[in-house]
Amino acid sequence: MEGYVAVAKTEEVPKDGRKRFEVEGKRITVFNIDDEYFAILDTCPHKKTAPLLRGRLDGTAVHCPNHGYRFDLKTGECNVSPDFNTSVFPVKVDGEIIYLGIHL
């Protein structure tokens, strides 16, 4: 699976769960929304202090716990300004292993 890195077993991120991983120096949060996985850089790009891990979900987006900016988990787009768009990573599951496409 070229470009992908194994990060977890599926049981670590159960349905409607979330977990942060350190992957090659990047803090990445994986969300499981109705058994669909999404991965986003955990640090909010606004003030670079808030963890999106603690954000409120809104469909397939997450609101930063600090000032509420909304980040699309499919695209990384921020609803306030493109200056705050962030990185998202494709997720694949093979068997019980979750892989993130951090080298694509």
Ligand code: FES
């Ligand atoms: S720190 Fe996330 S919106 Fe301000």
